Amino acid sequence: MSKRPRVRAPELRGRAWLNTGGRDLSLAGLRGRIVVLDFWTFCCVNCLHVLDELRELEEKHRDTMVIIGVHSPKFAHEAEPQAVVDAVERYGVHHPVLDDPELATWKQYAVRAWPTLVVIDPEGYVVAQHAGEGHAHAIETLVAELEAEHAAKGTLRRGDGPYVPPEPAPGDLRFPGKALRLPDSGHYLVSDTTRHQLVELAADGETVVRRIGAGVRGFVDGPPEHARFSEPQGLALLPDGTVVVADTVNHALRVCDPASGAVSTLAGTGRQWWQGAPTSGTGREVALSSPWDVAWFAGKLWIAMAGVHQLWAYDPADGTVAVAAGTTNEGLVDGPAAEAWFAQPSGLAVSGAGDRLWIADSETSALRWIERDGTSDGTSGGAGDAATFTVRTAVGTGLFDFGHRDGPAGQALLQHPLGVTALPDGSVAIADTYNHALRRYAPATGEVSTLATDLREPSAAVLTESSDLVVVESGRHRLTRLRLPEETVRVEPVAHRTQRAATEVAPGRLRLDVVFQAPAGQKLDTRYGPSTRLLVSATPPGLLAGGAGSGTDLTRELLLADGATEGVLHVSATAASCDDDPANPYPACHMHQQDWGFPLRITPSGRTRLPLVLAGMDDRA
Numbered sequence: 001m002s003k004r005p006r007v008r009a010p011e012l013r014g015r016a017w018l019n020t021g022g023r024d025l026s027l028a029g030l031r032g033r034i035v036v037l038d039f040w041t042f043c044c045v046n047c048l049h050v051l052d053e054l055r056e057l058e059e060k061h062r063d064t065m066v067i068i069g070v071h072s073p074k075f076a077h078e079a080e081p082q083a084v085v086d087a088v089e090r091y092g093v094h095h096p097v098l099d100d101p102e103l104a105t106w107k108q109y110a111v112r113a114w115p116t117l118v119v120i121d122p123e124g125y126v127v128a129q130h131a132g133e134g135h136a137h138a139i140e141t142l143v144a145e146l147e148a149e150h151a152a153k154g155t156l157r158r159g160d161g162p163y164v165p166p167e168p169a170p171g172d173l174r175f176p177g178k179a180l181r182l183p184d185s186g187h188y189l190v191s192d193t194t195r196h197q198l199v200e201l202a203a204d205g206e207t208v209v210r211r212i213g214a215g216v217r218g219f220v221d222g223p224p225e226h227a228r229f230s231e232p233q234g235l236a237l238l239p240d241g242t243v244v245v246a247d248t249v250n251h252a253l254r255v256c257d258p259a260s261g262a263v264s265t266l267a268g269t270g271r272q273w274w275q276g277a278p279t280s281g282t283g284r285e286v287a288l289s290s291p292w293d294v295a296w297f298a299g300k301l302w303i304a305m306a307g308v309h310q311l312w313a314y315d316p317a318d319g320t321v322a323v324a325a326g327t328t329n330e331g332l333v334d335g336p337a338a339e340a341w342f343a344q345p346s347g348l349a350v351s352g353a354g355d356r357l358w359i360a361d362s363e364t365s366a367l368r369w370i371e372r373d374g375t376s377d378g379t380s381g382g383a384g385d386a387a388t389f390t391v392r393t394a395v396g397t398g399l400f401d402f403g404h405r406d407g408p409a410g411q412a413l414l415q416h417p418l419g420v421t422a423l424p425d426g427s428v429a430i431a432d433t434y435n436h437a438l439r440r441y442a443p444a445t446g447e448v449s450t451l452a453t454d455l456r457e458p459s460a461a462v463l464t465e466s467s468d469l470v471v472v473e474s475g476r477h478r479l480t481r482l483r484l485p486e487e488t489v490r491v492e493p494v495a496h497r498t499q500r501a502a503t504e505v506a507p508g509r510l511r512l513d514v515v516f517q518a519p520a521g522q523k524l525d526t527r528y529g530p531s532t533r534l535l536v537s538a539t540p541p542g543l544l545a546g547g548a549g550s551g552t553d554l555t556r557e558l559l560l561a562d563g564a565t566e567g568v569l570h571v572s573a574t575a576a577s578c579d580d581d582p583a584n585p586y587p588a589c590h591m592h593q594q595d596w597g598f599p600l601r602i603t604p605s606g607r608t609r610l611p612l613v614l615a616g617m618d619d620r621a
Contacts (some may be wrong), residue, residue, distance in 0.1 A: 132499025366396025
């Protein structure tokens, strides 16, 4: 333990503290406790995975360890004070959170990606930094070591932490996610995400008919009063009349019988999918990753697998699931489904003609669609054919550009949309979540317009029999009925780019080093070949004249194109490690992974080396 670098942890600075009962915290005041800083932003599904990973660790070491979330926003909406307050409640964050809208603390700790975890010992020194997800086991091992070391030194202080829970809020819904109209009754089934339930509302969209689920986080099948969900989101009606639920934090698909309310599991194991795990097989035997929405399309149940930036599909004919589109790389790339890139697909809707599956691709602020190859009218091939599909983009340019701008689709901007709804005229309504608006894209004209503003984080919309829209206003905890207007709302155009400053690099050669050190008690897993993988690409692709592509070495020499001035460098790294215990014939293995997106500015005085920490000791190079 004495070999750890002695780097004093910078003090925590931001706009406000949440979950502390109104009290400001300081590292000086937390001396004697192990502190874990979780740098996150609420749009980021990897950050949400880390929140879930930390729950058990937080409970087990609550008398010696304090987790502090540092909320560092990507999108403009995420910098709004109330939005941060809402996100902390929405995702069940049960530790103090520092609201850091100006990225002050982010910069002090030289953080480069969401999520990043920093461990500070009881004497106030940084001892480890981990980027990405999958590090809970390593941090638990380190925390246990720090507890033993500092208990022996007399520098460990035990006791209650500074977390103060907020007062519970009343109301029939709390941050609802998606909704479905039940055709037989005209009622609405709503995923009441924060309360881990489904709520059936009468046709007025307000009166509660019944609740399905015990209302506490869990993964339990059974009758409606005993079943448990964990932050359910998307809902889809199958041809047999049953409802499928995207049980997001359980990484599962659940089935609900609308008549009895009984819940069972269709697919997923309750564990999160990791690189190297099976991508097809019997539904109950294959792990999923944060399924966010579901839709019946081309004879299968399609799944917006937000956690791995893919679309999967469940085939009821044989009860199997398989990847349908996407590579797990995060970004915006069109083309054959197997080669396309997505970024947290979060909303699905089938066009009225049944020929397109519309996709709200949230992190690229994009509206996209997928269709069967060789047709735009859905006439080729049957539902059981081994059809191939193509992905296309209607609105959106990539991970870092967003805003509220109407007009031609090539110039229009959205901000982190979470839902899509097919309209009777062939157009599509977009729940433009972070713009608090409902937008419309018309394929016939290629134009984007605004249908409604002054909503609060709309996450989905349902078409009624009278062609009204019932919008899920997640931030106002209600359903809101809107009549589709003859004229769309006019808004002043606004464009944003992610506020992170561009990294200045010199022209020519750029050395990329991803630092990975197997956590204490673990070693690299080389039983089946190389244990690391590095994928590099750029937007625009012409930014790189050399060095793009995939390989197993975590060091790469990149060549920036002559004449290039700016762009975005995309880096994806994974590493596998296993417990290093010769006495254990079946050691537990762990996957560490992280995606980075770096806006680059090329300047003669820029750096020639770009170091990134995936896992290991703090690296300030």
